[in-house]
Amino acid sequence: MEQAMWVRGGTPLSGELRVYPAKNSALKLMAASLLTADPVTLLEVPRLRDVDVMLELLSHLGTRYAWEGRTLHLHTPEITNTVAPYELVNKMRASFNLLGALVARAGEGTVPLPGGCAFGPRPVDQHLKALRALGAEVSEDSGYFTARRGRPLSGRVVFDMPTLGGTEQALLATALGGEATLILTAQEPEIEDLCYFLNAMGADIRGVGSSILQVKGAPRLGGVTYRVIPDRIEAATFLLAAAATRGSITLTDVEPLHLDALLDKLAQAGHRIEVGPDWIRLEATPDPKPFNIEAREYPGFVTDMQPLAVGYLAAAQGNALVSDRIYPDRFTNVPELLRMGADLTLKDRVLSVNGKKLHGATVKATDIRAGGGLVIAALAAEGESRIEGMQYLERGYEQLPERLRSLGAHVGLVTEEPVLAVAAD
Ligand SMILES: CC(=O)N[C@H]1[C@@H](OP(=O)(O)OP(=O)(O)OC[C@H]2O[C@@H](n3ccc(=O)[nH]c3=O)[C@H](O)[C@@H]2O)O[C@H](CO)[C@@H](O)[C@@H]1O
Numbered sequence: 001m002e003q004a005m006w007v008r009g010g011t012p013l014s015g016e017l018r019v020y021p022a023k024n025s026a027l028k029l030m031a032a033s034l035l036t037a038d039p040v041t042l043l044e045v046p047r048l049r050d051v052d053v054m055l056e057l058l059s060h061l062g063t064r065y066a067w068e069g070r071t072l073h074l075h076t077p078e079i080t081n082t083v084a085p086y087e088l089v090n091k092m093r094a095s096f097n098l099l100g101a102l103v104a105r106a107g108e109g110t111v112p113l114p115g116g117c118a119f120g121p122r123p124v125d126q127h128l129k130a131l132r133a134l135g136a137e138v139s140e141d142s143g144y145f146t147a148r149r150g151r152p153l154s155g156r157v158v159f160d161m162p163t164l165g166g167t168e169q170a171l172l173a174t175a176l177g178g179e180a181t182l183i184l185t186a187q188e189p190e191i192e193d194l195c196y197f198l199n200a201m202g203a204d205i206r207g208v209g210s211s212i213l214q215v216k217g218a219p220r221l222g223g224v225t226y227r228v229i230p231d232r233i234e235a236a237t238f239l240l241a242a243a244a245t246r247g248s249i250t251l252t253d254v255e256p257l258h259l260d261a262l263l264d265k266l267a268q269a270g271h272r273i274e275v276g277p278d279w280i281r282l283e284a285t286p287d288p289k290p291f292n293i294e295a296r297e298y299p300g301f302v303t304d305m306q307p308l309a310v311g312y313l314a315a316a317q318g319n320a321l322v323s324d325r326i327y328p329d330r331f332t333n334v335p336e337l338l339r340m341g342a343d344l345t346l347k348d349r350v351l352s353v354n355g356k357k358l359h360g361a362t363v364k365a366t367d368i369r370a371g372g373g374l375v376i377a378a379l380a381a382e383g384e385s386r387i388e389g390m391q392y393l394e395r396g397y398e399q400l401p402e403r404l405r406s407l408g409a410h411v412g413l414v415t416e417e418p419v420l421a422v423a424a425d
């Protein structure tokens with residue numbers, strides 16, 4: 001049975017909320033745990049569908065795991081299988097990073113083309129380019145990629161563009177015994193987190209946070225206990241929801257430095273923003289100004305926040321232009337926002353938003369952040385909305401209805417009966 005969420009809009013969100021740790025970091029650290037035969041403990045791991053999928057994948061490859069509350073214990077004494085099954089890999093993008101970890105630890109790995117949110121082409125050529133530049137032999141058979149190595153992977157990789165997944169692939173492939181210079185790497189906080197994690201295991205990665213990383217791997221990596229960074233995309237979702245409903249919210253356990261680009265836009269709009277070392281307070285202005293967005297690599301306004309911001313802008317006043325340099329066609333929530341009465345025009349990959357009061361409607365989330373944008377718009381709209389596609393929201397947002405309710409929102413889950421096709425006679 002598929003679930004949907006109902007939202008009765010119009011209530012300003014207010015209160016304090018703890019931000020949970022970053023899914024997109026936890027997943028890569030879980031993949032990195034394959035690089036050691038020692039136990040690894042991740043503190044405060046989000047309890048999300050994607051994490052469950054990664055655990056299934058790791059178990060298949062030889063990992064034993066145990067949960068203790070939100071602490072995750074992982075232990076891979078040996079790799080028992082070097083092939084990641086399609087049924088799991090097609091559920092999310094992050095699973096492709098198992099290729100680098102497998103080839104480093106076991107000498108070879110086979111992973112099919114990954115799934116993940118569908119908002120335009122998402123090639124893996126840079127992952128393969130990096131592995132090849134590091135000396136791996138990479139072959140493809142029926143959509144499965146196999147990487148093999150004779151010696152620890154080492155070399156110089158010049159990426160064509162900053163890529164999170166590609167940079168992570170190269171880090172995972174070289175941290176165990178390899179040596180590499182990685183040029184034009186992604187600078188996202190999740191990359192920093194992976195570097196610090198690998199360094200805590202015994203690697204020596206320099207240039208962390210910059211676009212050139214120097215990796216000096218260790219012949220043996222050890223176990224580690226490590227705390228995952230806060231989820232900046234989740235934080236952005238709650239901040240935009242509070243701003244859209246003209247509310248006031250304090251986020252705790254958050255890293256404000258990871259949200260500079262969004263906080264700057266919200267301040268430009270006239271919302272009052274205060275930050276501390278690990279908290280952010282937003283008090284919405286009743287009369288916000290719109291802002292334009294050109295989504296780009298971190299530390300710019302990142303693409304994952306773009307569909308969230310479109311949900312906010314559609315329900316705000318004034319005109320705004322939105323484009324996305326990373327995923328130029330990432331406008332999957334636009335047709336759904338139109339159902340809520342939004343005034344949006346997409347032309348030549350530029351979305352023109354004429355913000356206005358929206359009304360409730362039945363809409364469908366088609367991916368995680370498109371869904372997040374719909375939730376923001378529905379919270380600001382007049383009347384009741386039903387957001388279908390909860391399975392996408394659950395990939396990235398833990399306890400979303402409960403946490404929104406704790407801020408005063410009127411939301412809940414509807415359990416849907418599957419629609420049965422009736423044959424025409
Ligand atoms: C699980 C995870 O962490 N997902 C995030 C990750 O995805 P993901 O790691 O897949 O995204 P990338 O950073 O790799 O993609 C950035 C850009 O590089 C291009 N590219 C990437 C790889 C490649 O081999 N060839 C290529 O051309 C992509 O099409 C895109 O235009 O970063 C994206 C961009 O911040 C986010 O939207 C995703 O939420």
Ligand SMILES: C=C(OP(=O)(O)O)C(=O)O
Pocket residue numbers: 024092093094115116117118304368369396
């Ligand atoms: C796009 C996302 O995930 P994936 O890369 O797995 O599709 C996301 O977390 O917003």
